[in-house]
Amino acid sequence: MATVFIAGSITIKNLDFMVQERLMNIMHMKHDVVVGDADGVDTSIQRFLLDEEYERVTVFCTGETPRNNVGNWPVHPVTTYHKPGSRAFFTAKDIALAEAADTGFMIWDAKSTGTLSNVIELLHRKKYSWVFVNKEKAFHAVKQAQDLENLLSLMSQPARLKADTKIGLIEKLEALHSREIQMALLDERAQAKAAEHD
DSSP states (O other), X not given: OOEEEEEEOXXXXXXXXXXXXXXXXXXXXXXXXXXXXXXTHHHHHHHHHHHTTOOOEEEEEESSSOSOOTTOOOEEEEOOOSOTTSHHHHHHHHHHHHHHOSEEEEEEOSOOHHHHHHHHHHHHTTOOEEEEETTTTEEEEEOSHHHHHHHHTTSOHHHHHHHHHHHOHHHHHHHHHHXXXXXXXXXXXXXXXXXXXX
C-alpha cells in the first residue's frame, strides 16, 4: 500500500473515464489517498471517492477548516504564517501533501501552474507522478526532469510564460536537472570505489 496525492486543475470539473478507471485501480489496491480541499478537480475527486464509499481518504487544508470535504473524512490542517488567500498560503498545503505522499496522480489542463507545482514538489522529493493531460486524453509518467520537460512541451507559449512568472518554472527545472547530474556523478564515484574493492 502507498499514499497517493491526487490533485488537478481547478478548471476541470468532470473526471474523464480514464481518470475514473485509474481511481478505481487506486481503490482496488487499497492505497491511502490524500487530497486537497479546492474547487474543481479536488472536489470532483472527493465526490467520486464518496460515491464509491472509499474510506482511506484524508483531506488537507490550510488553516483549520477545509473549503470542501464532501465525505467528512479526517482532516489534516496545515499551519502557515502566509497571508490567508495568497498563493503562498495555499502552496503550504500542497507542499505538505507532497511530503505525505509516496506518489502522485495529477489531472492537468496543460496550463495550470498549481498542478505543475505539485509535480515539481514530488520530483524534488524523488517521488514520481502520473499526469493525465485532459485535452489529449493521455497519461504521462514523470520520474525525472526530462519527463517534466516533455510535459511542458504540451503547454502553449503564453501558458508557459505565465507559469515561469508565477512559479519560476525555468529556475526549478534547471535545479532538478542539476541535482540529477550531481546524483549521477555520486553514483559513478560509488560504483568506481566498489570496483576498487572487488
